[in-house]
Amino acid sequence: MNIWRTTKVALRALSRNKMRTFLTALGIIIGVGAVISMVSIGEGAKRGVEERFNAMGTNLLFVSPGSRSRGGVHTGSGGFITLKPEDAEVIERQCSAVKYTSPSVSTRAQVVYSNKNWNTSIQGTGARYPEIRNWEIEVGTYFDESQVKAGAKVCVLGSEVKKNLFEDEDAVGKVIRIKKIPFRVLGVLKSKGESGGWFNRDDMITIPYTSAMKRLMGVDYISSIDIQAVSMARTKEAQGQIEELLRIRHKIAPGAEDDFQVRNMSEIAEGAAQATGIMTILLGSIASISLLVGGIGIMNIMLVSVTERIREIGIRMAVGAREKDILLQFLTEAVVLSVLGGLIGIFFGVGLSKVLKYISIFSQFKTAVSIQAIVMAFAFSASVGIFFGFYPARKASRLDPIEALRYE
């Protein structure tokens, strides 16, 4: 029997019990659909992260205080007081591959305007911050170098803060109070819409870092430096220059560990992409479990089918079917079942991915259907058919024709 004839025989056998065929295929439909839609969520998240990082600019570098060994004891990174505002100034002045730097500190505070108040994040930045981070000003201006130098009591509002404190009122020129200290509003940042995931760029206020350090926090160190390299191609060069310079400035002996960390955006983007990649694998493997369950369903129904059709098997053997023919017939039935389920599952999965875009909690993932996921899920479903169909088919082919013919 050739494959086409066998497939036809299998289709006819399956069509004799349509409801059962559908329910069995449903296991595979759901499995394949789940794999495709879950992977598309993961892929979408990965693309979203990539896009976001690209929007931030790939020629961005960050310097943060790193782990430093104190008497042989290593402490974790962050929370150190090794970075000073002067570090940022010197980097900008002396590193040829660096365009701008912006020291940065952050805190949270209650802000008040007339009878409204709001708790938000306060970011202390340099004057070049919007250029470095690719941010745009909606109305008004950002503070300039002289205001930073002077530690002026000026601020720029994120769009959400503006909405909460001022509603429709014009904010520029008004005075708000941050920790009871009056700050004059210079401008409002353009809304970014989506959040960056860990940090809502619209729900914050920026002020000169000098003002934040002196007036709000009372510290003389900064928590990080944002740096823009001259170009993307020179990011690595800039990183080397910064590291060299800071080691000299921080008097770190050769061979000793740095007390700071320089990371560039592409590194961070890579890390984030890796994290979402892991999420994709995780979602995909959970979904494949349902495919596996679907396969077990096929095996179950094929076993029932073999038992029901023992007589048929006997008749076929009596008229000359060999073991191989019977094996192939039942195996083909299982494979046809799973492949049909797989095909419908592809439509189901792709459809589901499209629908998920319109459901708010998933919409931020911007589901992206990947061809690999489709091919993989389909191939997997076909092999599930072969794997789980083999045992029942073998059982059928091993029947004794005499007993099979006599079976009631």
Add this chain to the structure above:
Amino acid sequence: MSNTLIQLENLTKVYQVGETEVQALRGVSYKVEAGEFLAIMGPSGSGKSTLMNIIGCLDRPTSGKYYLEGEEVSTFDKNRLARIRNQKIGFVFQTFNLLPRTTALENVELPLLYSDVHPKDRTEIALRALDTVGLKERAYHKTNQLSGGEQQRIAIGRALLNNPSLILADEPTGNLDTKTSAEIMSIFTRLNEEKKITMVMVTHEPDIACYARKRIYIRDGKIIREELGREGCEEHLKKEQ
């Protein structure tokens, strides 16, 4: 020397049922010439079904030799036996054994699925076989819509399909009334006389056995008696007239 179709030499068959051994056949030797019409008779448990299964290449003897058209099929493996069943033997069963919810045509075509016949020719060959048993106009009826007699005729059509040298009928009239039985038997007689197909039939109805020109009686796994021609059938023939 005439053309020997079936040659059985001292066949035995032992079944293992739990701890005990059951001797179904205890040394059966016999010869069937091509074109003969043979009835095998005997009470249940006599071993006639076992003998049928071995002749039909569904089973192999424990010892002894079975030659079919000169080939020692008792040594064949399962696949070669399947091939022999497909090419040389047609089966007709008491319970018809047709595929349910399937058309007459598809049932008749079944043996061709496992032979080398080109798909294009299959329908034509099957329709010709249906014509032989007078059911051409029922080709597209489902088997469960047909009467017992019609179902058995379809089964005969299926048995005829690969132009077998031998048709094996196991109680072919067991589930049919007298009139239909006579119809089926006349088809067998016609196939035997016109197409020279060798017929071997198991039955325990003496009047049905009388259609055959040779009868053997089996008891306790051995052939105990052979009747030729009309010997012992006078009563039945009288009844019919």
